[in-house]
Amino acid sequence: MCNAMRYMAFFLVVFSTTAVAKTVPNTKAVETYKNQLEETKRIFNETQSTLMGATAVFDMYKNLGYLTPEVVAVSRHFLLLDEDAKKLYGENLLLNPTPFSSCATLPATAYSYWMARLSSLKTDNVKAVNAQGESYIKQGKECKFAINNPPPSHIEESDDVEIIDVTQ
Secondary structure (H helix, E strand, O other), X not given: OHHHHHHHHHHHHHHHHOOOOEEEEOHHHHHHHHHHHHHHHHHHHXXXXXXXXXXXXXXXXXXXXXOOHHHHHHHHHHHHHHHHHHHHHOOXXXXXXXXXXXXXXXXXXXXXXXXXXXXXXXXXXXXXXXXXXXXXXXXXXXHHHHHHOOOOOEEEEOOOOOOOOOXX
């Protein structure tokens, strides 16, 4: 009985994918992309440059061993960039879809990485710093891809029901 259900599901999926899909305008995504592009670029570039400049501040903090105004300024700048991103994209990305979803939280990810680096001097938790760094790099690449690749003007829409076999 289980095999019969699998074959039936496979049969329906194969035939549903052969149907001709119609294209519909992707107007909302295209308009959102155009409206948010320049501010997204600014936030992305400022986040990148702040993170690059933070290396010298981190080294100073490491050598001096105490909190300096520069450390506070870097932290504050990341938080301000995060506020800018929330103003641009909204608080809830599910309610406010954007082609730049990976860019929306990039300043917060950079801030988390920055804080992990600072706290690593006291906790010596290199794994946490590396994980935050990798997360930032991945998200930064996704953001850059979204900036460089606008959404298509038309997308395929299908009326066919697709059945997925979850028993495998």
